[in-house]
Every structure is written in structure tokens, then in C-alpha cells.
Amino acid sequence: MSGRLFLLPAPLAAYSPEAWSPETLALHLPAKAIGLYASLDSFIVESERSALRLLSRFKDAQSLRSLKLRVLNEHSGESELPSLLEDLEQGMDCGFLSEAGMPCIADPGAALVAYAREKGVKIIPISGPSSILLGLVASGLDAQRFAFLGYLPQNGEERRAYIARMATAVLKDGMTRVCIETPYRNKALLKDLIALLPDSLWLCVASDLCGAEERVLSAPAAQWRRSGLPAIGKVPAIFLFGKRAGMRPPDSR
Amino acid sequence: MSGRLFLLPAPLAAYSPEAWSPETLALHLPAKAIGLYASLDSFIVESERSALRLLSRFKDAQSLRSLKLRVLNEHSGESELPSLLEDLEQGMDCGFLSEAGMPCIADPGAALVAYAREKGVKIIPISGPSSILLGLVASGLDAQRFAFLGYLPQNGEERRAYIARMATAVLKDGMTRVCIETPYRNKALLKDLIALLPDSLWLCVASDLCGAEERVLSAPAAQWRRSGLPAIGKVPAIFLFGKRAGMRPPDSR
The missing domain is CATH 3.40.1010.10 (Tetrapyrrole methylase, N-terminal domain)
Known part of the structure; x- marks a missing residue:
């Protein structure tokens, strides 16, 4: 061969x-x-x-x-x-x-x-663009360690239970979580994340990366709840949540 | 601003x-x-x-x-x-x-x-090369979900305990694990991985990515044990272990 x-x-x-x-x-x-x-x-x-x-x-x-x-x-x-x-x-x-x-x-x-x-x-x-890494570096979330979770469960109830479990895990292990969703479910996922993430975690949504409408929104969950759901649309997007990055990363292996 | x-x-x-x-x-x-x-x-x-x-x-x-x-x-x-x-x-x-x-x-x-x-x-x-992703895609390991662990513990005993714990976790959750090491400890880390990973998991070592000596070695742990430690040298490298990728990824969230 x-x-x-x-x-x-x-x-x-x-x-x-x-x-x-x-x-x-x-x-x-x-x-x-x-x-x-x-x-x-x-x-x-x-x-x-x-x-x-x-x-x-x-x-x-x-x-x-x-x-x-x-x-x-x-x-x-x-x-x-x-x-x-x-x-x-x-x-x-x-x-x-x-x-x-x-x-x-x-x-x-x-x-x-x-x-x-x-x-x-x-x-x-061959190297090339990755929404996982572009979203991660632009997020301001801790990037000493991170986990890419792929697509979340499609069923609303299962998805919410999974997000809640992952949020608890982030608080414990400090690993930023990254996930994707098919564009027509962006809004549902974002709504769940905004509702479920604890105040102390940050949520980042990066959409149309490398495109003309590139947008990376990243803020504490509490702030997302105050400002409400942004117009996200059916565009390719990546979602991240985790601790705000600091100079001395949390270590809790 | x-x-x-x-x-x-x-x-x-x-x-x-x-x-x-x-x-x-x-x-x-x-x-x-x-x-x-x-x-x-x-x-x-x-x-x-x-x-x-x-x-x-x-x-x-x-x-x-x-x-x-x-x-x-x-x-x-x-x-x-x-x-x-x-x-x-x-x-x-x-x-x-x-x-x-x-x-x-x-x-x-x-x-x-x-x-x-x-x-x-x-x-x-701005997009650019990432050893994490280049190693992952070339490995043949499951890439539906993965976790980047950063640097492993420096202390030999702690490192080995951590690898053993992560190997058990991969068997359960199916998430490929990715880690880095300062080049002068490459050999020690590789030795530990070869010794500790269960037969069914694959181990991948990618070194000098995008360089003239680029090399991505990936095989079941059992095969690494048979062929022994390769000459790795003090070059930038990334280490991955996990399940062999299949068409139907294991789901065990």
C-alpha cells in the first residue's frame, strides 16, 4: 500500500x-x-x-x-x-x-x-481551522484542560440533565466543556445553558467563525441571564462553558 | 478601548x-x-x-x-x-x-x-496548527469526544497513578485522552503509558508535527509492549490514548 x-x-x-x-x-x-x-x-x-x-x-x-x-x-x-x-x-x-x-x-x-x-x-x-480551538482561545475560559463533548443529547430532558451533570463536573474538575449542535437546535441549547449554568461559570457561544459574521460572546452565566437570549440564528456555532481563566489555573485532577 | x-x-x-x-x-x-x-x-x-x-x-x-x-x-x-x-x-x-x-x-x-x-x-x-488536533485526527482513536489533560504530574508515582485512573476512565466513558509533556520527559511518559495502558486501548505518539521529521505512531498498547520503546528524543510531542475509532462510536455519557 x-x-x-x-x-x-x-x-x-x-x-x-x-x-x-x-x-x-x-x-x-x-x-x-x-x-x-x-x-x-x-x-x-x-x-x-x-x-x-x-x-x-x-x-x-x-x-x-x-x-x-x-x-x-x-x-x-x-x-x-x-x-x-x-x-x-x-x-x-x-x-x-x-x-x-x-x-x-x-x-x-x-x-x-x-x-x-x-x-x-x-x-x-494537514493543519486547518477548528471551531473547537478558535472558540476556546477566544472565550477567556480556562484552557489548561478541556473536554470536547461532541453533540449533546437531542431529547430536551436528557440534554438538560446532561448539562446539569457537566456543570457540576466543571465546578469540581475545572475542565472547560465544549459542545456542538446542529444549527436548527442552537436556540434550544443556548436557552438550556443560560438557564442551567451556575452563576460562577462562564458561557461562550462562537458562531460563524472565520466568516463575515464571526461573533464570540463570552460572559458569566449570571450576566447572560440578565441580558437574555441573543439572536443566534441557524448558523454553525460552538458552545463552551467553564471557569474564567486565571493566571494560576485550578488544579483538581 | x-x-x-x-x-x-x-x-x-x-x-x-x-x-x-x-x-x-x-x-x-x-x-x-x-x-x-x-x-x-x-x-x-x-x-x-x-x-x-x-x-x-x-x-x-x-x-x-x-x-x-x-x-x-x-x-x-x-x-x-x-x-x-x-x-x-x-x-x-x-x-x-x-x-x-x-x-x-x-x-x-x-x-x-x-x-x-x-x-x-x-x-x-486566528486559525493555525494545533498539535492536539493534528495528533487526534491522525491517531485512528475515537474522536467523537476527547479530553485534553495538559501536562501530567511530574512526579513519577503520581503520574503513573493518574495514567492508571485515566485509562480506567477511558474504558468507561470512551473519551480519548490527550496530554503533553516537556520534551526531556517524553521518554519517561512514554514508558509509563506503554507499561500501564490496558491491551484494548490504543496509544498514539505524534512528534515534530508540521516538521521535517513528523512522525505519528499509533497502535494497540499490546503491540507497543511487543515492539518496545521507540527512539523518541527530546522533540515536541503529543500523547494520546483511547479506544480505536469505529463507525458507530461508543456512547456512554
Whole structure:
């Protein structure tokens, strides 16, 4: 198996002709990623539509027509993994692209990487934007240690019980918690967080990161309760809660 | 307070004239970060030496001479924060740069951001390489949820007890654990991890990420025990352990 599997970042900002102009994309993506978009001929992608939109910014019509795209998404099964590696087996380099941000995190790419590792494929991760880290550094929350929780439970009651449990855990262990939500549930999640977090914790909501409407709101829970629910809309967002960062981080392992 | 505080990424690869040539740096850093290195005149930095080395790649001698640098590191106290914001108060934009990777994570930058937020400073996070995420995506470990633990306890006995506790926790909650170590303790940490992790968990060590000697080793703990300790050296590295990623992630909140 001599092809290499490149784990490529995708833009965070949602598609628009301006947000996805080659110049704007290059502002947020390193040259290595852009060079690989342009040069690779084989890709495993989470969304064919997003991948083609992105690659069309950097490839001519001829290369786009001869492109090999294979799909790996939440509907894929374990049994499909071997066929995804066919081009790699032929010695071709291959890129993996998720819908947004760094691949493999909270998507099925990690299973592909595990399988590819067992088959001896060389894996090369390429740096790029991550809403988890951009939200974290801009939040003012403690970032000595943090936990990414992925998607929270969809059921309202379960979600609220989970948030309450996590809030208690933060008070004890000091680890900032980071979670995501599908955009149409942003409002429900934010409402629950504002209602449930204890006064002493901070809540941060970062939306449209790297986009024209980028907004990072971060304040103590008590202040959120006073100012009420902001207009958040159905945009990609990330939610964080934890202790305000200090010069001497709390240690309670 | 009208200046903006830009949270800038720094290269991950350790300094060498080749690794830090402007062309190599641009491979791993987005154009936005490089544009800000070149255009900002005021910086808060974790290490004056690293910051000057980096900025000298993108600034002429004249701009370097008139540069305003203020230091924030692990020896800084809470009382120094107000003076760090002086240029921002004068309406100047300011960049924050840590020694490597994204700022604020496991460094005192987060306290600066918290303080700046309370003073109404506009905070703008700029994307860049992160060893946490590059290691995670390349590992093949479950990445639906993960926890960054920062530096582990320095004392050998405490460290081993902590690793054992974390290994038990991973088996239960399925969250991949990520930790760092100062390079001269890499070998001791790796030895402990290889000795202590249960057979079913995977261990991943990623070193010199984005550098010429980039290496990501990831395999079941049992396999590490059979193959023995690899030559790791005193290079920047990140360590991860957790369950092998599958298409259907384990859920045990």
C-alpha cells in the first residue's frame, strides 16, 4: 500500500461565493491544504456537494471531470471501508475532506484512519481551522484542560440533565466543556445553558467563525441571564462553558 | 478601548532556518496569520526570542526596531495584565503569540483574554496548527469526544497513578485522552503509558508535527509492549490514548 492519505481541513464559514472565493479561503487555510486540493486526483469526502464546491475553486474543468470521489458519511457502514482505500492500494495519494473544519472529529473519518493504519497506509494530517480551538482561545475560559463533548443529547430532558451533570463536573474538575449542535437546535441549547449554568461559570457561544459574521460572546452565566437570549440564528456555532481563566489555573485532577 | 486583540498561531515545528523559512511557514500557517505578523506593530508574547525569530521572517529591519513587545509567561502575575493592554487602550491593534501552536491553551494567554474581555476589548482568534488536533485526527482513536489533560504530574508515582485512573476512565466513558509533556520527559511518559495502558486501548505518539521529521505512531498498547520503546528524543510531542475509532462510536455519557 504505497499511496498516502492526507487528512485535509475544510473551511469553517458556510458557503457563499464571497466566503469561498480562493482569496478568502487562503486567508484561513494554509498553503499546504490549498496545494493538495489542487494537486490530488482522488478524495474521500463526507459531502460530495461541499467537496466539489471547494475543489472547483482550485481545479480546472478537466481535473474536476477526472476526479475520483468516494463518500464516507454517517450512513456508511464498516464494510465500505476497504473499497475506500482502492486508490491508495494502487499507489495513488488520496485526500479526506469532511464538511467543515478538521476531519475525523465527530465524524466517521476517525474509523477510516484506524482502518487505514491497520492496513499500513501512511497518514498525513494537514493543519486547518477548528471551531473547537478558535472558540476556546477566544472565550477567556480556562484552557489548561478541556473536554470536547461532541453533540449533546437531542431529547430536551436528557440534554438538560446532561448539562446539569457537566456543570457540576466543571465546578469540581475545572475542565472547560465544549459542545456542538446542529444549527436548527442552537436556540434550544443556548436557552438550556443560560438557564442551567451556575452563576460562577462562564458561557461562550462562537458562531460563524472565520466568516463575515464571526461573533464570540463570552460572559458569566449570571450576566447572560440578565441580558437574555441573543439572536443566534441557524448558523454553525460552538458552545463552551467553564471557569474564567486565571493566571494560576485550578488544579483538581 | 478600541484596539483589537488578535490571537495568533505560531509554528509547531521547532526553529531551524529551513523549518522557519517564509515559504515553509506559509505551508502550515494561513495567509491571515502571516499578514498580521507583517502588519501589526504591537505584540504580547510568551517568548521574546521565539517571537522575534518568527516576526523577523516577515518584517523589515525598520519595523522590527519600532516593534512593541510585552511578555506574558508562566512567571507573570495577575497584576501585570493591565499594563499589557496599554497599546490596545491607545487604539492600537495587538497580537498575542505563544511559543508554539495556538495561544491560550495550556499557557497564561487565557487569563489575558478573560481580562481583556472584561475590559471590552474585541478578541479575534486566528486559525493555525494545533498539535492536539493534528495528533487526534491522525491517531485512528475515537474522536467523537476527547479530553485534553495538559501536562501530567511530574512526579513519577503520581503520574503513573493518574495514567492508571485515566485509562480506567477511558474504558468507561470512551473519551480519548490527550496530554503533553516537556520534551526531556517524553521518554519517561512514554514508558509509563506503554507499561500501564490496558491491551484494548490504543496509544498514539505524534512528534515534530508540521516538521521535517513528523512522525505519528499509533497502535494497540499490546503491540507497543511487543515492539518496545521507540527512539523518541527530546522533540515536541503529543500523547494520546483511547479506544480505536469505529463507525458507530461508543456512547456512554
